[in-house]
Amino acid sequence: MGKWTRRAFIATGITTGLAAGGGVVVGIALRPGNQVKELAPKLGEENGKLVHTYIRIDSDNTITALIPQAELGQGVQTSLGQMLAEELDADWNHFEMEEAPALGEYATYSVGRAFLLAGVDFPDFAIPSIDGAFMRVADSLNLQITGGSMSVRTTGVLAMRTAGAATREMLLQAAAETWKIPVSEITTENSHVMHATSGRREPYAAFASRLADMTPSQLPTFKDPADYKIVGTHKPRRDIPAKVDGSLKFSLDVRLPDMLYASVMRSPVPGASLLSLDDSEARAIDGVTDVVVIPQASVSSMVGETLSTDAVAVVADSYWSANEALKLLKPEWSVTGHESISSDQIFAQFERDIAAQVERKTDRVQGEVETAFSTAARVIDADYHVPFLAHTCMEPLNATAEVRNGSAEIWVGCQNPLGFRRDVAQILGMDPEQVTLHNHAMGGGFGRKARPDYAMQAAILAQKVGKPVQLIWSREEDVRQDFYRPAVQSRFRAAFDADNNLLAWENTYTNKNEPVEAPLIPYAVPTQDIGYVNSPVHVPFGAWRSVDHSQHGFFTESFIDEAAYTAGQDPFEFRVGLLADSPRHLAVLTRAAEESLWSSPLPEGRGRGISLQESFGSIVAQVVEVTVEEGKVAVDRVVAVIDPGLAVAPDGMAAQLESGIIYGLTAAMHGEITIENGAVAQSNFHDYQAVRMREAPAIETYVINSGHKIGGAGEPGTPGIAPALANAVFNATGMRVRQLPLDRFDLDYQAVETGTVG
Amino acid sequence: MSTTFWVNGVQQTVDVDPSKPLLWVIREQLELTGTKFGCGIAQCGACTVQIDGQAMRSCVTPVSAVADKRVTTIEGLAPGNGELHPLQQAWIEHQVPQCGYCQSGQLMSAAALLASNPSPNDDEIDAAMQGNICRCGMYGRIRTAIKSVNNVASATEKKLYYSVAGVNHG
Numbered sequence: 001m002g003k004w005t006r007r008a009f010i011a012t013g014i015t016t017g018l019a020a021g022g023g024v025v026v027g028i029a030l031r032p033g034n035q036v037k038e039l040a041p042k043l044g045e046e047n048g049k050l051v052h053t054y055i056r057i058d059s060d061n062t063i064t065a066l067i068p069q070a071e072l073g074q075g076v077q078t079s080l081g082q083m084l085a086e087e088l089d090a091d092w093n094h095f096e097m098e099e100a101p102a103l104g105e106y107a108t109y110s111v112g113r114a115f116l117l118a119g120v121d122f123p124d125f126a127i128p129s130i131d132g133a134f135m136r137v138a139d140s141l142n143l144q145i146t147g148g149s150m151s152v153r154t155t156g157v158l159a160m161r162t163a164g165a166a167t168r169e170m171l172l173q174a175a176a177e178t179w180k181i182p183v184s185e186i187t188t189e190n191s192h193v194m195h196a197t198s199g200r201r202e203p204y205a206a207f208a209s210r211l212a213d214m215t216p217s218q219l220p221t222f223k224d225p226a227d228y229k230i231v232g233t234h235k236p237r238r239d240i241p242a243k244v245d246g247s248l249k250f251s252l253d254v255r256l257p258d259m260l261y262a263s264v265m266r267s268p269v270p271g272a273s274l275l276s277l278d279d280s281e282a283r284a285i286d287g288v289t290d291v292v293v294i295p296q297a298s299v300s301s302m303v304g305e306t307l308s309t310d311a312v313a314v315v316a317d318s319y320w321s322a323n324e325a326l327k328l329l330k331p332e333w334s335v336t337g338h339e340s341i342s343s344d345q346i347f348a349q350f351e352r353d354i355a356a357q358v359e360r361k362t363d364r365v366q367g368e369v370e371t372a373f374s375t376a377a378r379v380i381d382a383d384y385h386v387p388f389l390a391h392t393c394m395e396p397l398n399a400t401a402e403v404r405n406g407s408a409e410i411w412v413g414c415q416n417p418l419g420f421r422r423d424v425a426q427i428l429g430m431d432p433e434q435v436t437l438h439n440h441a442m443g444g445g446f447g448r449k450a451r452p453d454y455a456m457q458a459a460i461l462a463q464k465v466g467k468p469v470q471l472i473w474s475r476e477e478d479v480r481q482d483f484y485r486p487a488v489q490s491r492f493r494a495a496f497d498a499d500n501n502l503l504a505w506e507n508t509y510t511n512k513n514e515p516v517e518a519p520l521i522p523y524a525v526p527t528q529d530i531g532y533v534n535s536p537v538h539v540p541f542g543a544w545r546s547v548d549h550s551q552h553g554f555f556t557e558s559f560i561d562e563a564a565y566t567a568g569q570d571p572f573e574f575r576v577g578l579l580a581d582s583p584r585h586l587a588v589l590t591r592a593a594e595e596s597l598w599s600s601p602l603p604e605g606r607g608r609g610i611s612l613q614e615s616f617g618s619i620v621a622q623v624v625e626v627t628v629e630e631g632k633v634a635v636d637r638v639v640a641v642i643d644p645g646l647a648v649a650p651d652g653m654a655a656q657l658e659s660g661i662i663y664g665l666t667a668a669m670h671g672e673i674t675i676e677n678g679a680v681a682q683s684n685f686h687d688y689q690a691v692r693m694r695e696a697p698a699i700e701t702y703v704i705n706s707g708h709k710i711g712g713a714g715e716p717g718t719p720g721i722a723p724a725l726a727n728a729v730f731n732a733t734g735m736r737v738r739q740l741p742l743d744r745f746d747l748d749y750q751a752v753e754t755g756t757v758g
Numbered sequence: 759m760s761t762t763f764w765v766n767g768v769q770q771t772v773d774v775d776p777s778k779p780l781l782w783v784i785r786e787q788l789e790l791t792g793t794k795f796g797c798g799i800a801q802c803g804a805c806t807v808q809i810d811g812q813a814m815r816s817c818v819t820p821v822s823a824v825a826d827k828r829v830t831t832i833e834g835l836a837p838g839n840g841e842l843h844p845l846q847q848a849w850i851e852h853q854v855p856q857c858g859y860c861q862s863g864q865l866m867s868a869a870a871l872l873a874s875n876p877s878p879n880d881d882e883i884d885a886a887m888q889g890n891i892c893r894c895g896m897y898g899r900i901r902t903a904i905k906s907v908n909n910v911a912s913a914t915e916k917k918l919y920y921s922v923a924g925v926n927h928g
Contacts, residue, residue: 073857073894232922236853243858244846246792246832250859253791261786286775318774320782323798394796394804394859394893443794443859444893475797650922651853655896659856662895685801685891694884696897703922 054084054100054163061191061203063088064096065163068106069155070146070415071099071239072445074656074714078237079649083156086230087164087223090204091190097238102417102437107144144418147450147543148515149616149712152648157710165220173214174207225646225707232705234651239441251440254400254411256468260289262461263323263474264313266481267333268679270538274310278330282314285328287321290314294460299423299452306423306483307540308453315465319472326474338538338678343487346537346675347385350489350510353535360508360531363519367527372504376495380566384492384555384738388673389485389544390680390688395443396478399458402468407434410459413442415450423452424459446663447543451483476683483542484673486511490519490555495527500567502578503527509555510535515615518548521556522585522614523578539675545663546715549615553719554668554726554740557611561727562736571727572598572610584706585612585619588643592621595702596639605629606636607732611724617711618644622661624697624724628732631748635665635697635725643704644711653713654701660717661699666691668722672741689743763824765790766834776822781805783821784831792832792862796891803890806863807831813870815889832862835869845869848903856894864890868904876908 056064065084067077081097084090100106168188175193176183179200187194194201225231242248267274279291294311312331316322373379399412401424408428414420421437428435442449458471473481488510495504504527509519512532519530544550564574572593579586589612593599602608605628612621625637640657647653670689674681682688726737733747762771765788772787784790784807793816796804800815807816808830835843842850845868855861864887871878871886878886883901892900 073855075856236850239858240850240853240855243855243861244849244865245836245842246790246862248858249791250794252795253785255789255791318778318782318786319795320778321775392893394794394802394857394891396795442857444857446893472795475799475802647922655853655856655899658898659895662897663893665895666893684799685797686799690891690893691895691897692889692891693887693897693901696895696901699898701921705922 053106054160055088055167057205057208059205061091061205062094062096063090063191063204064098065160066100066106067097068100068144068159069151070413070417070439070442070445072146072413072415072442072449073659074151075237075239075649075652076146076151077239078235079152079652080156080160081238082230082235082648083152084160084164086228087161087220088168089188089190090164091192092230092235094191099439102144102421102439104418107418144416145450146415146445147447149618149715153617153710153712156648161222162218162220163216165222166216166218167211169217169220170211170214171204171207174210175202178207178210231648232646232650235649237652248441250395250443251400251411251413252395252398252443252470252472254440254470256400256402259400259468259470260315260317260465261319261322262292262313262315262458262469262471263319263326263477264294264311264457264471265326265329265331265477266309266311267331268480269333269336269338269677270540271307271309271336271338272333274312275332275334277312277332279312281328281330282325285316285321285325287317288314288325289316290465291329292461292464294457297427297456297460299426299456306451306453308456311457313457313461313471315461315469319470323474336538336678341538341678342676343387343674346487346539347489349537350385350487350535353510353533354489354491354508356533357508358533360533361512362529362531363512363516364528364530367504369504369506369527369529372527373493373495373506376503377498378496378500378566379493380562381491381493382559382562382736382738383489384558385489386487386551386554386740387671388487388539388675389550389667389671390479390482390673390682391444391446391448391542391544392475392479392685392688392690393442393444393446393448396475397448397454397473398471399455400468400470401455401458401462403428403459403463404466406430407436408459408462409436409438410455411438411440412455412458413440413445413449414452414455415442415445415447416452420452420455424455427456428459428463446545447547448482451542475685479673479683479688480680482673482680483540485544485550486513486539486541487537488551490551492555492559494559494563494566496563496567500569502563502567505530507531507556508533509552513541513548514543515548518552518615519556521560522582522612523560523575524581525578538678545660546615546718549613549715549719550664550667553611553613553615554722557613557720557723558726558736558738561609561723561730565730575610575612584643584708585614587706588612588619588641588704589621591702591704592623592639592641595641595700596623596625596637598623605732607728607730609724609727609729609731611720611727613716613720615712615716615719616714617709618642618713618716619711620657620716620720622720622724624721624728626725626728626732628729628747631746633669633725633729633742633747635695638697638699638721638724639702640699640717640720641702641704642716643706643708644713644716645708646705646710647703647713648710650703653703656713657701657717658699660715661721662691662696664718664721665695665697665725668725668740668742669695670741670743672744761821761825763821763826764828766830772821774821777820779817780807780819780821780824780829781816784816784829790831790833794859794862796860796863800889801891802860803863803867804860806866806890808866808870811870811873813867813886830866832865835865843869844907845872845903848906852899852903852906854896854899854903856896860890860892860894864892864900868900872904872907878904
């Protein structure tokens with residue numbers, strides 16, 4: 001199968017939908033009594049009933065939601081559980097959540113639908129057909145992705161709410177038939193069905209077995225949000241107690257009888273193949289049982305092709321022995337032709353390709369660009385760039401596999417369990433049904449754990465060794481063999497008239513990924529020309545929390561700040577003047593200014609900066625306060641305002657904003673992967689630093705439930721911190737930061753010059 | 759060669775290479791997996807345990823160095839009888855963990871701090887917690903949770919982390 005492009009996928013999806021004739025029962029297609037055998041354990045106790053793909057009701061009236069999204073820290077199982085429980089009118093005190101298995105029934109068709117159709121709205125009558133199409137395509141593509149800040153707004157809105165409401169309707173119907181009274185006289189509350197007139201009150205469990213003969217509606221009636229009791233309220237996360245006593249089992253904590261451990265390495269320069277290997281010293285280490293060559297393999301999925309290049313692993317009775325022995329291997333890697341490439345050369349290439357405008361493609365063109373610039377009273381320009389970034393999840397990549405008798409089992413933490421199962425099956429030469437995948441809560445994901453290379457390596461190791469093997473990447477391997485947030489360069493021009501009105505905005509950047517709208521601006525600038533050139537590099541690309549927004553948020557919100565100062569206006573007021581037609585953006589920005597006391601004076605050496613960024617369906621404004629002392633920046637305070645439409649789990653939303661901001665702050669302050677001699681120069685947290693306690697600012701978050709369509713939570717906090725920080729530095733020092741990370745610069749040194757940093 | 763030491767109040771004797779780091783002895787020989795591997799070079803703090811009450815990075819501590827010493831891991835932090843350590847309770851109350859992977863180490867560092875300094879100020883918290891990275895960025899909540907244990911949080915710090923405006927309209 002070739003690489004799926006957005007266009008190709010849509011075409012296939014629609015075609016399949018038409019071929020299916022619109023009569024497909026989806027999403028909730030699984031019927032009690034018709035379960036595949038792997039679901040049997042999910043039935044729980046003897047009297048438990050799987051009344052719906054996503055819902056089990058036990059005889060003691062405990063209700064369990066099977067959540068098809070993975071937990072990587074974001075608390076998604078609690079928030080999706082809230083959405084289901086709300087529509088089901090479930091008793092939250094007797095409501096449990098567990099992750100659904102990696103089976104086709106739990107393909108996240110709704111995530112794929114939303115991702116691929118990019119927010120296109122369909123009339124209600126068409127939804128069953130469209131869902132049918134996507135369910136089939138998602139199933140056949142093994143799509144079960146947690147990412148793109150999608151879980152609540154797709155699986156939650158489209159699947160969890162539907163499952164809850166449809167099951168409640170079936171329970172009402174079952175009670176009406178049993179009690180022989182009209183449905184309209186029956187109500188539900190706290191997992192009970194009630195009839196006020198007769199005083200009857202029965203637990204849902206009393207009717208669970210009757211649901212077996214009923215077909216759930218795909219278009220049930222939803223609650224009026226004004227009646228919500230669970231959604232939008234604070235429900236403590238259910239996964240947290242096991243995270244404070246060490247009892248939660250990450251995939252790293254899997255222990256199997258006769259299990260061996262392995263450490264792995266690839267070539268320093270990406271893409272090289274193994275020519276020869278001297279493993280004599282490694283094999284001499286106590287405890288080493290094997291040295292295994294893992295040949296290159298490639299798999300494709302919706303997130304792109306994953307090329308897992310040649311690797312060498314040492315297998316031992318201890319991870320420590322394996323990793324110590326790994327350091328003694330003497331591999332000879334092939335010459336790729338990239339051995340002399342450095343970061344400087346990559347940026348020089350970007351510079352050339354932007355200047356040459358080779359095959360420039362456009363995201364948005366409006367107005368007469370040439371005229372605007374040629375007749376302008378004033379034109380400013382600026383070049384920005386950002387480096388490659390690694391993900392550095394706290395839990396290093398790992399997977400445990402066992403391959404025996406024509407079947408395989410794998411224990412892993414990943415953002416696409418069905419996809420990983422398919423990919424592991426493919427390299428083992430098996431059918432997906434021969435592979436059982438156990439997905440664990442992840443110690444961070446940030447996009448890295450959507451790439452299956454580490455699971456594929458573990459599977460090959462287990463197959464070759466014939467015993468269970470736990471593969472753990474060293475932190476050095478994790479930093480040097482990532483799929484990186486790309487390095488990007490971005491060139492801007494802006495034109496003003498004689499009255500300092502911003503007339504035109506021109507932007508050319510290198511290498512476009514997702515989301516498509518990331519480089520666009522919300523401001524009413526009459527003439528715009530935003531586009532990009534392709535400038536390929538040998539460093540592998542990966543989705544990194546907020547993907548293209550992570551760089552474009554910094555670029556566009558810094559350059560609009562430059563425009564404001566050029567126009568001689570306050571950066572907040574300048575933005576306000578360009579948002580007359582965007583009331584939601586305006587409200588978010590204004591709230592941030594109010595909460596931060598934007599207009600209040602600051603002492604010498606301190607500064608304040610603002611940013612506004614819509615991403616993943618949510619709008620975020622941030623105000624950052626800094627102190628610059630002896631050339632170093634300290635972040636004192638961050639005020640963040642988000643309009644996510646509705647925060648399903650308000651504390652979870654706040655936590656995700658805090659998290660996204662610190663993740664972005666780490667990148668803005670310290671994050672830099674450099675390329676030297678074709679290879680990544682950094683290796684661990686000593687030279688790829690993260691923000692720590694001392695640097696972490698106080699973060700205040702404000703949530704505006706505007707009532708608009710529900711937006712994402714996991715990523716929208718990240719893009720706006722870098723520009724708000726850089727704008728605050730300008731406010732404090734007069735130095736314009738156009739490159740990251742900040743810790744490369746001595747702002748004192750620069751301050752005696754004029755102009756910019758970088 | 760065998761090494762004898764105490765883990766969570768239980769005497770343990772392991773027959774391993776004396777240079778093997780305590781982290782891997784705890785995780786592999788003793789199968790106590792609450793202590794995590796993060797970097798292997800004492801840079802991230804995920805492997806933090808207490809050795810005779812001091813917060814130490816077990817990934818760079820050879821097991822020979824803990825002979826006859828008392829090691830406490832996250833599994834031994836709670837006093838027992840189903841009770842949690844006050845910091846564990848505070849972690850739940852303030853919803854500190856996101857992915858949770860670093861939290862064993864964070865808690866062991868924080869518990870060592872409070873044992874020697876029941877009312878730490880911000881600078882003391884910074885110093886004690888500087889070795890523990892949280893890639894989910896929950897530093898603000900960690901700080902507040904530490905301060906809440908002996909009620910040294912200010913009124914501002916005790917307030918909600920967020921404010922919600924508007925109505926529930928899905």
